[in-house]
Amino acid sequence: xxxxxxxxxxxxxxxxxxxxxxxxxxxxxxxxxxxxxxxxxxxxxxxxxxxxxxxxxxxxxxxxxxxxxxxxxxxxxxxxxxxxxxxxxxxxxxxxxxxxxxxxxxxxxxxxxxxxxxxxxxxxxxxxxxxxxxxxxxxxxxxxxxxxxxxxxxxxxxxxxxxxxxxxxxxxxxxxxxxxxxxxxxxxxxxxxxxxxxxxxxxxxxxxxxxxxxxxxxxxxxxxxxxxxxxxxxxxxxxxxxxxxxxxxxxxxxxxxxxxxxxxxxxxxxxxxxxxxxxxxxxxxxxxxxxxxxxxxxxxxxxxxxxxxxxxxxxxxxxxxxxxxxxxxxxxxxxxxxxxxxxxxxxxxxxxxxxxxxxxxxxxxxxxxxxxxxxxxxxxxxxxxxxxxxxxxxxxxxxxxxxxxxxxxxxxxxxxxxxxxxxxxxxxxxxxxxxxxxxxxxxxxxxxxxxxxxxxxxxxxxxxxxxxxxxxxxxxxxxxxxxxxxxxxxxxxxxxxxxxxxxxxxxxxxxxxxxxxxxxxxxxxxxxxxxxxxxxxxxxxxxxxxxxxxxxxxxxxxxxxxxxxxxxxxxxxxxxxxxxxxxxxxxxxxxxxxxxxxxxxxxxxxxxxxxxxxxxxxxxxxxxxxxxxxxxxxxxxxxxxxxxxxxxxxxxxxxxxxxxxxxxxxxxxxxxxxxxxxxxxxxxxxxxxxxxxxxxxxxxxxxxxxxxxxxxxxxxxxxxxxxxxxxxxxxx
Numbered sequence: 148x149x150x151x152x153x154x155x156x157x158x159x160x161x162x163x164x165x166x167x168x169x170x171x172x173x174x175x176x177x178x179x180x181x182x183x184x185x186x187x188x189x190x191x192x193x194x195x196x197x198x199x200x201x202x203x204x205x206x207x208x209x210x211x212x213x214x215x216x217x218x219x220x221x222x223x224x225x226x227x228x229x230x231x232x233x234x235x236x237x238x239x240x241x242x243x244x245x246x247x248x249x250x251x252x253x254x255x256x257x258x259x260x261x262x263x264x265x266x267x268x269x270x271x272x273x274x275x276x277x278x279x280x281x282x283x284x285x286x287x288x289x290x291x292x293x294x295x296x297x298x299x300x301x302x303x304x305x306x307x308x309x310x311x312x313x314x315x316x317x318x319x320x321x322x323x324x325x326x327x328x329x330x331x332x333x334x335x336x337x338x339x340x341x342x343x344x345x346x347x348x349x350x351x352x353x354x355x356x357x358x359x360x361x362x363x364x365x366x367x368x369x370x371x372x373x374x375x376x377x378x379x380x381x382x383x384x385x386x387x388x389x390x391x392x393x394x395x396x397x398x399x400x401x402x403x404x405x406x407x408x409x410x411x412x413x414x415x416x417x418x419x420x421x422x423x424x425x426x427x428x429x430x431x432x433x434x435x436x437x438x439x440x441x442x443x444x445x446x447x448x449x450x451x452x453x454x455x456x457x458x459x460x461x462x463x464x465x466x467x468x469x470x471x472x473x474x475x476x477x478x479x480x481x482x483x484x485x486x487x488x489x490x491x492x493x494x495x496x497x498x499x500x501x502x503x504x505x506x507x508x509x510x511x512x513x514x515x516x517x518x519x520x521x522x523x524x525x526x527x528x529x530x531x532x533x534x535x536x537x538x539x540x541x542x543x544x545x546x547x548x549x550x551x552x553x554x555x556x557x558x559x560x561x562x563x564x565x566x567x568x569x570x571x572x573x574x575x576x577x578x579x580x581x582x583x584x585x586x587x588x589x590x591x592x593x594x595x596x597x598x599x600x601x602x603x604x605x606x607x608x609x610x611x612x613x614x615x616x617x618x619x620x621x622x623x624x625x626x627x628x629x630x631x632x633x634x635x636x637x638x639x640x641x642x643x644x645x646x647x648x649x650x651x652x653x654x655x656x657x658x659x660x661x662x663x664x665x666x667x668x669x670x671x672x673x674x675x676x677x678x679x680x681x682x683x684x685x686x687x688x689x690x691x692x693x694x695x696x697x698x699x700x701x702x703x704x705x706x707x708x709x710x711x712x713x714x715x716x717x718x719x720x721x722x723x724x725x726x727x728x729x730x731x732x733x734x735x736x737x738x739x740x741x742x743x744x745x746x747x748x749x750x751x752x753x754x755x756x757x758x759x760x761x762x763x764x765x766x767x768x769x770x771x772x773x774x775x776x777x778x779x780x781x782x783x784x785x786x787x788x789x790x791x792x793x794x795x796x797x798x799x800x801x802x803x804x805x806x807x808x809x810x811x812x813x814x815x816x817x818x819x820x821x822x823x824x825x826x827x828x829x830x831x832x833x834x835x836x837x838x839x840x841x842x843x844x845x846x847x848x849x850x851x852x853x854x855x856x857x858x859x860x861x862x863x864x865x866x867x868x869x870x871x872x873x874x875x876x877x878x879x
Contacts, residue, residue: 150280150301151258154191160256160282161191162299166306167448169299170195171224175216176208177252179224179286179297181332185394186450195335197221202415206231222333222417225286225297225312227251235363235409235421237331238314240433241323242291251286251295258282262300262309267654269401269688270443271300271309271467278303292318302467306459308446315438324431325646328423329400330444336416340386343408344378344710349698349731351375351679352710354793358386359412367407369427371596371632371649372676373683379406380714381420388452390788391831395449395456398422399714401468402442403685404653405429428635430646445684453713454787454831461716461786468684469691469719471664473671477778478692478718478749479510479556480771481623486699486725487755490517490524494540498549503756505553507764508771511623511751512550513558518543520570526593529565530572532611543619551620558623558671559615563608564656565594565629572607579604581648583636591630599655600648601639609659616667624667626660626690628676653685660689673721682711682719692719692749699725699753700732701744702817702867705792708748709800717802718782722748724770726758736867738763742770743813743869747781747800750774773871777811780804787831796820803832807849808876810839814859816868829856830874839874846877 152161158173159182170182170191182195199215206219218231228236229248241247261276273279282299296313310330316322339359343366344352366381368374379400385393398420400406405425412418423441431439445463449456465474482504488496501512516522518539520531534543541549547557566573566580568590573580580595582588588595598604615621635648664672674686678697686693696707704722711720722745727735745751752767759767774781781802789799789812798815812830833839833849840846847857852874863870 150303151282153256153258157193159191160284162282162301162308163187164301164303167308169301169308173253174221176210178218178221179253179284181222181224184332184334184396184446185448220415222335223331225251225295225331234413234419235411236326237328237421238295239326239426240291240293241325243320243322247325249288249291249293251288254285254287254294256282256284263298265311265440265443267657268440268442269468269657269685270311271401271445271463273467291322293322305463306448307463309443310446311443312441313438314433316433316435319435321432321434324433324439325429326426327439327441328421329441330398330423330446331419331421334383334418334420337418338386339383339418340388341410342382342384344380344713346375348375348677348680349696350703351682351696351707352378352713353706354710354713356384359383359410359418361412361414363409363411365407365409367405367425369405369425371404371635371652372628372681373403373406373685374631375677375680378714379408379422379683381408381410381422382456383410383418383420384453390454391452393452395453397447397456397460397714399445399447399460399684400442401445401684401688402653403656403681403683405649424650428646428649431650432644432647442685457713457788458785460714464684464687465716465718465783468688470688471668471691473691475783478671478782480508480774481511481513481558481751482509482756483513483515483723483751483753485515486730486753490522492517493538494546497546499757500755501550501553501555505555507756507767509555509752511556511558513560513623513625514546515560515625516562518559527567527569529562529567529594530570530597532561532608532615543615547620556622557620558625559621560625560627561612562627562629563612563659564597564599566597567594578638581632581634581636582638583634584638586634589633591633594630596630596632598637598639598652599659600637600651601655605655605659609662612663613666616670621670623671623673625673625675625694628681630677657685657689664689679707679711682715687715687719692721694721695748698731699723700729700734701736701741702734703732704744705798705815708744709788709792709798712786712788717748717786720748721751723751723753726754737869738766740815740867740869742766743815743871746770746774747813749782750778780809780811785832789828789831797826799828801831807832807834807837810874812872812874814870814872816863817866819864819866823862826859827856828859829853833874838877840877842873
């Protein structure tokens with residue numbers, strides 16, 4: 148099947164692959180108009196041609212005396228501003244005369260096999276050109292000679308379309324770009340719900356679903372990161388859509404900085420979705436001959452509900468966004484010393500933890516914050532990436548050698564983007580922190596943000612980290628980022644370029660991440676930002692996993708991990724068992740439940756193993772043994788959400804191997820009930836005609852497990868209980 152077709156006579160572009168279709172056309176006067184996005188159609192024959200009739204108070208084109216055709220009403224593909232379309236624009240460019248009015252019309256197009264990379268930005272990719280086809284559509288504003296290249300890619304075997312845009316100044320004067328979206332599309336009137344992932348520190352990626360209503364709804368971050376508060380993602384779903392049925396349209400932005408997702412319903416019920424870099428404090432000078440590239444937007448469609456929608460995202464982000472030798476590797480069971488010691492540790496304490504961890508079967512020890520400079524609390528030493536020999540008499544190499552001698556890998560925490568006022572680095576280079584001259588600096592966690600838009604700053608930090616990685620055997624790096632950006636002003640840029648700082652900062656972060664993860668490809672990198680404050684597709688391109696949340700409470704993690712799974716695969720979710728009472732909530736939950744929740748992601752521990760009882764140590768060993776046995780299934784199988792913690796006292800999710808021969812079903816109950824209902828559980832994702840053994844005992848067909856279901860019995864007594872059910876195909 149040809150994936151992209153252009154009908155020369157009708158001027159219609161059709162992207163299609165048997166699962167999804169995306170159709171748009173060139174209207175009169177070169178306007179690019181959206182026609183259809185959704186379930187596959189074999190051929191477009193004109194049913195979505197926009198009706199021509201007069202709408203009062205709608206603008207018209209000067210080129211003709213026709214009141215039936217208006218920019219104010221037609222569905223656009225990449226709308227501008229100020230010429231009759233009063234909805235949210237995708238592009239805004241201020242010109243030399245102060246005007247921002249533009250008229251971008253069709254100039255040319257090119258269809259080709261494969262997929263182009265984006266310069267300086269993370270994006271999805273292909274391994275073979277035959278995996279996808281791409282389309283570049285060139286738009287031009289004749290007056291300014293600005294050109295926009297709209298890029299579309301459709302994958303052959305995925306219900307995925309990616310979009311991005313590039314603007315080129317082919318004129319003779321500089322312009323200022325104040326908004327430039329990655330994608331925009333207009334949807335005809337339809338009753339739809341909108342879904343987003345919002346939250347806060349310790350409560351990331353809460354699923355919120357509400358009907359689309361007239362007006363504008365903005366989901367965004369102005370914090371310099373993708374943020375705990377709003378993930379760079381929105382979806383539209385038919386009101387009847389469930390986890391298993393219905394239409395869902397997802398829009399995910401591969402970007403880690405300020406972002407904006409807008410859903411607007413106009414006066415006629417039409418819906419515009421527009422997403423990209425947040426225009427907040429964005430002002431990019433585009434000189435003649437220069438160009439600007441937007442981040443990539445990923446569009447995913449499902450006609451089989453939210454589970455299928457999520458699995459499409461999971462497979463794409465695991466297989467064609469993440470990269471490197473750890474992309475498919477089984478991730479090691481780790482232990483992190485942070486909640487065990489905080490800043491209070493020395494060689495002996497760390498070695499004691501390593502000794503205990505080795506006996507439990509843990510595979511990786513991670514040394515967290517506090518190992519460098521004069522770092523005895525969070526008030527000092529960020530930026531001074533030199534080991535503290537007062538704490539670590541044998542240095543990092545001594546600890547690494549000790550861990551490896553015990554059969555464990557060794558990992559290390561860095562916070563590369565930060566600087567403390569009380570540090571040698573700040574004494575030497577106070578101008579390296581983001582700050583506005585003559586204004587008071589805003590602190591958060593007693594620290595400031597290094598100006599990663601500057602080459603000299605990045606090169607210094609990069610060298611300091613490289614010096615350690617070159618001389619110590621480091622198997623894992625946790626890259627943390629513990630505050631948002633304020634005073635986003637760079638002393639390395641002129642006054643006219645200060646509106647570029649936020650984006651230049653992220654480009655600098657990406658540049659260093661690309662260098663370090665490529666140079667030290669044997670090292671597993673994990674992203675972190677106060678937990679889940681920068682859990683986004685941009686980071687996933689460089690680091691195949693991220694710390695999902697600083698909140699390690701098992702009950703809270705049910706919602707956090709459930710919400711995260713809407714877009715991100717379990718193989719990307721760092722998930723640890725911590726001590727009780729929990730350090731974030733004070734809640735006391737069973738070790739069994741804490742283990743089952745953490746096993747549902749990239750498994751580890753965040754506690755002091757010396758404080759465990761013998762009974763608890765035996766249970767930890769069992770958990771580790773279980774995870775090692777099934778981690779490939781958990782990390783790389785299909786994930787199904789069955790019952791939501793946002794709607795029930797119980798949570799159920801399930802992992803199914805790609806060949807459908809094995810499955811793990813996880814059941815969690817938060818609070819005990821005196822007279823519990825006789826609850827039936829129905830599996831998902833199994834092969835109907837397979838026969839499965841349940842926990843190596845009773846046997847059931849896939850038909851029965853999915854349609855009739857089974858009782859979870861005996862009842863789990865007490866609060867905070869969990870149960871894992873193993874299903875395996877019986878050999879014929």
